[in-house]
Amino acid sequence: MGQPIAVGFFGVVAIWFAITVFRTSSMVRSALALLAVMVALGGIFLALEAEFLGVLQLMMMASEMTIMAIFMVMYMMDPGGLGQMEMTHQKRSAGLVGALGALGGVTLAVFVAWGGGATVPTPTGQLRLLGLEIMGRSMLIFETAGVTILVAMIAATAVAIARWR
Amino acid sequence: MTALLFVLLLLIGAYVVTVIERWAVTGRIDPVAPLAGALALLATESIVPRRPDRTLFDAAPVLMLISAVLAAAVLPLTSSGIVVDLATGGLFVNAALVYIMVALVMAGWGADGAYAMVGGWSFLGQLIAYSMLIVMPIAAVAMRAQSLSTVAIVQSQASVWNVITQPLGFVLFVLAAMGASFLPPFDLPNATALAMGVAGEYTGVRLAVFRLGRLVLVVTLATAITVFFLGGWLGPLLPGWVWTPVKTLVVAATLLAGGRYVPRLRQEHLLQWSWKLGIPLALTNIAWVGVTLLAVR
Numbered sequence: 001m002g003q004p005i006a007v008g009f010f011g012v013v014a015i016w017f018a019i020t021v022f023r024t025s026s027m028v029r030s031a032l033a034l035l036a037v038m039v040a041l042g043g044i045f046l047a048l049e050a051e052f053l054g055v056l057q058l059m060m061m062a063s064e065m066t067i068m069a070i071f072m073v074m075y076m077m078d079p080g081g082l083g084q085m086e087m088t089h090q091k092r093s094a095g096l097v098g099a100l101g102a103l104g105g106v107t108l109a110v111f112v113a114w115g116g117g118a119t120v121p122t123p124t125g126q127l128r129l130l131g132l133e134i135m136g137r138s139m140l141i142f143e144t145a146g147v148t149i150l151v152a153m154i155a156a157t158a159v160a161i162a163r164w165r
Numbered sequence: 166m167t168a169l170l171f172v173l174l175l176l177i178g179a180y181v182v183t184v185i186e187r188w189a190v191t192g193r194i195d196p197v198a199p200l201a202g203a204l205a206l207l208a209t210e211s212i213v214p215r216r217p218d219r220t221l222f223d224a225a226p227v228l229m230l231i232s233a234v235l236a237a238a239v240l241p242l243t244s245s246g247i248v249v250d251l252a253t254g255g256l257f258v259n260a261a262l263v264y265i266m267v268a269l270v271m272a273g274w275g276a277d278g279a280y281a282m283v284g285g286w287s288f289l290g291q292l293i294a295y296s297m298l299i300v301m302p303i304a305a306v307a308m309r310a311q312s313l314s315t316v317a318i319v320q321s322q323a324s325v326w327n328v329i330t331q332p333l334g335f336v337l338f339v340l341a342a343m344g345a346s347f348l349p350p351f352d353l354p355n356a357t358a359l360a361m362g363v364a365g366e367y368t369g370v371r372l373a374v375f376r377l378g379r380l381v382l383v384v385t386l387a388t389a390i391t392v393f394f395l396g397g398w399l400g401p402l403l404p405g406w407v408w409t410p411v412k413t414l415v416v417a418a419t420l421l422a423g424g425r426y427v428p429r430l431r432q433e434h435l436l437q438w439s440w441k442l443g444i445p446l447a448l449t450n451i452a453w454v455g456v457t458l459l460a461v462r
Contacts, residue, residue: 026218028218028221028270028274029218029220029221032221032267032271035267051251051252051253052252052253052256055251055253055256055257055260056256056260058260058263059256059259059260059263062260062263062264062266062267063263063266063292063296066266066267066270066289067289069270070286070289080218080277082216122252123251123252123253124252124312124314126252127252127253127313
């Protein structure tokens, strides 16, 4: 009984902060509200006994969202929202897409036969399985992604240095 | 019961660390000063700066305290004396510590002051410098323990402590821990040159919570060094529940006193040293641990 309540609680928290993202005119508040959404999703992972994914979500999103916040501060005209800048646009189409997405999500949740009673591996077992997956059939995917990101980082640094000089 | 004892120990640890910090600065041991200072702060008016982002300004000190406490909750006092023994304990320490940065950014932004904001954002840069040097040494100690559980990491040091087998990782982790707790010479976010930076706009009870959070953070990181590298509760003669606090206090005293003899680092130098020297050394440490583990097997 505790698990559905925890999942529901974190779900409501995630939706609440997702709405907050668009209700504020401060870029930093918006980014930190998005971080709160991600923290709530991490809470859902933990409630679903996916310990590693939950902790990883909490760890990665904190620095990513804050770095996003500083880029928004650097590039936006009114990062503090003191000028009451309008943050939303294309409201009608965005609302329609949002409503359709929510409807699709609810339909999937309610009408799909998800099954039940699946055995969740122990947290230690999950780590072992994840390690075997990464070092096994998914190794090529992870290595390719890693090298691609590294190349992008080096290229971005090289471009920045070239302009600076 | 374990949770209550844990909170009590953290508070005692924060008190002792304050005494040590004052000794490191003034050269005098004054056991009454922390209590008098705390009472004075609580009695002072908590002034709010002009046009703050009130939510962020108020939430930041609390978030800092909660993050430090959560990180400490997965660190063991003894083999059974731990609040939560997570299978991902080593990773969780790092996850909780990242929110210290979020709290400082919130404190800097929320105060609506130039110095505070520079201090807050500069800690984001500092995180980019030190975070890899937190994660990679933890990965190396987890390799030896074959587990991310902090209890298993201490148990893996029964024959020889990690500080002996992984000296490089130890040095990097200690430096990164000083960076994470913004102790000198890494005290960029609250430097005197920035009029105390992120802490500058706080007064009264908010400043008291901010300082308590910082002190608990120092205790947490000193405990993390003890658990990951100095054998945790393991030691001769004395019982385990004595060894962990004793080692933690020695580490905390070293962290607080050591940095005061080194000039404060500039932001760009910190990043340069960290990325050009620190990360290659951390990778070397991981490779070294891998080779030694294979050789021993």
